[in-house]
Amino acid sequence: MSIQFWRNTLLSTTAAMFVGFSAPVAQADIPDENYQAILSHLLTEVVPPKLDAFHDATSDLADTIGEFCRDTDTDGLKDVQGAFHSAMDIWQEIQPWRMGPMVANGRDQHIEYWPDKHGTAKRQFRKLVFNKPAVYTDPIKLSEGSAALQGFPALEEVLFDDKHAKQLINADEDGIYLCQYGTAIATNLQTISGELRDEWPEFAQAMSNAGPDSMDYPTAKFAATDLYRALHEGLLIISSQKLGRPLGESEKDGKASRAESETSKRSLRNVEHNLIGLFAIYDGKWGDVGEEGMGLASLIDSSLLDRSFRLNWQTVQDRLSELPTSVGELLEQPDGYAKLSDFAGQIDFLTSLVENDVGGNTKLGGGFNSLDGD
Amino acid sequence: MRHQRREFLKLMGVGGAFTLLPLDIARAASQPTIEDRAVYIAASAKDNAGETDDYYVSAFNASGRILFEQALPGRGHDIGLRPNHVDVAAVERRPGLYGLILDRHTGDVRAKLHCPEDRRFYGHAIYSNDGRFLYITENDFDHARGVVSVWDAQDGYRRVAEFDSFGTGPHELHLMPGGDQLVIANGGLHTHPDQDGRTPLNIASMEPNLSIIDRHSGTLIHQAALKADWHQLSIRHLDVAANGTIAAGFQYQGEITDQVPLVGIWRPGGEIRPIEAPDTVQYRMRQYCGSVRFDASGEVFGISCPRGGLVTFWNAKSNDFLTHIAAPDGCGLAATDHAGEFVGTSGLGNSWRMDAIRRKRVELPDDSHKSLHWDNHLRRIVA
Numbered sequence: 001m002s003i004q005f006w007r008n009t010l011l012s013t014t015a016a017m018f019v020g021f022s023a024p025v026a027q028a029d030i031p032d033e034n035y036q037a038i039l040s041h042l043l044t045e046v047v048p049p050k051l052d053a054f055h056d057a058t059s060d061l062a063d064t065i066g067e068f069c070r071d072t073d074t075d076g077l078k079d080v081q082g083a084f085h086s087a088m089d090i091w092q093e094i095q096p097w098r099m100g101p102m103v104a105n106g107r108d109q110h111i112e113y114w115p116d117k118h119g120t121a122k123r124q125f126r127k128l129v130f131n132k133p134a135v136y137t138d139p140i141k142l143s144e145g146s147a148a149l150q151g152f153p154a155l156e157e158v159l160f161d162d163k164h165a166k167q168l169i170n171a172d173e174d175g176i177y178l179c180q181y182g183t184a185i186a187t188n189l190q191t192i193s194g195e196l197r198d199e200w201p202e203f204a205q206a207m208s209n210a211g212p213d214s215m216d217y218p219t220a221k222f223a224a225t226d227l228y229r230a231l232h233e234g235l236l237i238i239s240s241q242k243l244g245r246p247l248g249e250s251e252k253d254g255k256a257s258r259a260e261s262e263t264s265k266r267s268l269r270n271v272e273h274n275l276i277g278l279f280a281i282y283d284g285k286w287g288d289v290g291e292e293g294m295g296l297a298s299l300i301d302s303s304l305l306d307r308s309f310r311l312n313w314q315t316v317q318d319r320l321s322e323l324p325t326s327v328g329e330l331l332e333q334p335d336g337y338a339k340l341s342d343f344a345g346q347i348d349f350l351t352s353l354v355e356n357d358v359g360g361n362t363k364l365g366g367g368f369n370s371l372d373g374d
Numbered sequence: 375m376r377h378q379r380r381e382f383l384k385l386m387g388v389g390g391a392f393t394l395l396p397l398d399i400a401r402a403a404s405q406p407t408i409e410d411r412a413v414y415i416a417a418s419a420k421d422n423a424g425e426t427d428d429y430y431v432s433a434f435n436a437s438g439r440i441l442f443e444q445a446l447p448g449r450g451h452d453i454g455l456r457p458n459h460v461d462v463a464a465v466e467r468r469p470g471l472y473g474l475i476l477d478r479h480t481g482d483v484r485a486k487l488h489c490p491e492d493r494r495f496y497g498h499a500i501y502s503n504d505g506r507f508l509y510i511t512e513n514d515f516d517h518a519r520g521v522v523s524v525w526d527a528q529d530g531y532r533r534v535a536e537f538d539s540f541g542t543g544p545h546e547l548h549l550m551p552g553g554d555q556l557v558i559a560n561g562g563l564h565t566h567p568d569q570d571g572r573t574p575l576n577i578a579s580m581e582p583n584l585s586i587i588d589r590h591s592g593t594l595i596h597q598a599a600l601k602a603d604w605h606q607l608s609i610r611h612l613d614v615a616a617n618g619t620i621a622a623g624f625q626y627q628g629e630i631t632d633q634v635p636l637v638g639i640w641r642p643g644g645e646i647r648p649i650e651a652p653d654t655v656q657y658r659m660r661q662y663c664g665s666v667r668f669d670a671s672g673e674v675f676g677i678s679c680p681r682g683g684l685v686t687f688w689n690a691k692s693n694d695f696l697t698h699i700a701a702p703d704g705c706g707l708a709a710t711d712h713a714g715e716f717v718g719t720s721g722l723g724n725s726w727r728m729d730a731i732r733r734k735r736v737e738l739p740d741d742s743h744k745s746l747h748w749d750n751h752l753r754r755i756v757a
């Protein structure tokens with residue numbers, strides 16, 4: 001379904017709101033203090049509790065799998081899978097905040113190596129289980145190895161693949177190795193999330209203290225551009241990769257195995273949590289932390305535009321809540337491909353709203369050279 | 375550089391060049407100061423009350439004071455400098471139809487170049503060292519083939535030859551040391567005027583390369599490409615050091631999250647060596663490099679990344695990343711006389727002096743340069 005379709009459909013729900021501001025109105029420059037307030041709120045008040053929550057979730061995951069491996073049974077595995085989902089939920093909310101410590105030393109890729117265009121993780125995983133190298137049961141040595149073998153996708157393969165799950169419960173030779181390896185991955189994730197939490201405040205401070213003497217962020221507006229980009233790129237990644245890859249070129253080409261976290265059947269649940277983390281950039285409130293209207297929304301000089309954007313975002317979230325949690329389950333439905341394609345169209349429409357309305361009104365949407373393409 | 379300075383002063387003294395200078399500078403000729411000279415020149419634009427921007431070639435002095443604005447019929451891109459002469463070439467950005475030869479001191483139009491119907495200019499031009507021939511990258515769009523056209527400046531800028539660029543979508547080109555060879559960045563992207571002339575039509579099959587040709591015969595001398603996995607790295611901009619080392623900046627046509635190098639160093643005869651910045655900087659480069667420029671020493675080069683608002687600096691000797699300096703919407707880069715020092719310009723109107731060794735950025739003091747959006751490339755006119 002095209003962007004135009006969703007433009008018409010979604011706009012019809014809010015058509016009345018648009019009356020009166022269809023023509024662009026010239027705006028005065030936004031004072032740098034306004035950008036600074038957003039940076040300070042989001043980076044120093046909203047994100048840190050979420051990084052704490054992520055670290056807590058990975059710690060719980062490491063504890064739970066450790067406990068399970070001491071005495072393996074079906075209920076224990078379910079507990080570990082539940083802990084995996086909890087950690088993955090908060091990770092998927094944080095994932096779109098790609099900046100500073102999130103990307104330092106390849107950290108985001110070490111947490112989750114995806115997309116894996118060449119199937120590197122599956123290939124390396126098969127080799128690992130065959131050879132059972134002891135170094136991959138040591139979290140420190142694991143962290144120095146391949147990114148494809150040390151994060152969520154590798155742990156997902158251990159915990160959710162039917163064959164591996166049986167081996168874990170039976171605690172046979174492969175199962176014992178997988179348990180040790182899975183524990184090492186969870187411990188590694190706990191370490192990485194701790195590093196992320198610890199490094200964030202210095203980065204947040206540098207962003208929040210933007211000024212002419214800073215070689216990194218000469219103005220708060222420039223620093224806030226990274227927030228806008230995270231919002232914009234986060235939607236682009238959902239569309240082009242998280243939905244676009246399984247959609248392929250056509251219905252015939254559609255393939256659920258190209259989706260993210262498909263082994264644990266949560267590819268669309270990931271998108272649900274991505275949207276929560278992304279909306280926090282706009283709104284300023286993220287679950288139980290932050291304050292509504294203190295994100296990029298505080299720069300929108302029109303309550304109608306703000307309400308319209310929120311309504312459109314909510315419409316997309318509502319639509320997603322009607323779909324199953326995985327692309328695989330959706331594509332099994334007779335009209336599954338069309339539904340997935342429709343949903344991608346809705347995300348593309350949100351992207352166009354971010355580009356035109358948010359980017360334009362916050363004046364963060366790109367400059368003369370950055371939009372050029374030569 | 376010193377030789378150019380001598381030639382410039384000779385022109386000023388014996389060539390009657392004063393008659394070409396703006397009136398206020400000519401009046402001050404008895405005591406010319408360095409600030410009065412047009413030392414930097416670039417394409418630019420000005421907002422036009424919500425309508426399409428107005429486009430110019432503009433020059434500013436060392437303080438950032440604008441010395442002239444010459445209106446252009448469309449958006450410019452880079453400026454070619456004719457050695458030991460007042461001419462500069464402003465070629466329209468892709469898909470360009472015009473080229474103007476301007477007086478570097480006044481902006482006055484001295485000649486006009488018209489692109490053939492079945493070709494489009496791609497924004498970059500370079501003169502031979504003797505100043506006689508002008509070379510322009512062009513798109514032979516019906517054959518998805520890049521060409522380099524040759525124009526004789528001594529014969530009224532007559533188009534006298536056309537060479538194969540040995541690739542698709544040629545963009546920036548430079549003379550190699552010695553002056554007999556041209557190095558061309560073939561970006562690999564096929565475009566066609568029937569489809570707006572800018573939308574890439576072959577992303578899945580693009581094959582960028584760097585090619586060196588004999589500028590007299592058009593014969594291919596060297597060519598290098600990146601490995602096949604990186605075929606979507608469009609090799610678009612480059613600069614050449616005095617020792618023949620070529621630094622190149624790439625623009626990635628693939629996914630935002632793909633981890634690919636964006637900078638390469640090529641010593642002709644070998645492979646292109648890709649180099650990367652630390653992850654936090656590499657990510658902020660946003661898969662897109664703008665201008666490439668060597669410093670006065672030839673050891674340091676700068677690469678601007680306007681989408682990330684950064685200028686990155688690299689050591690060509692050790693092939694290492696040096697540092698980065700934030701430059702919102704910054705793209706144009708020119709070297710000063712000092713090792714590791716550059717002047718950079720921005721689409722937001724800023725102009726800075728940037729020191730890659732000490733990691734410093736200072737805005738040029740005269741605010742008049744802020745009235746324009748400075749386009750992709752910046753050239754220094756005098757030493």
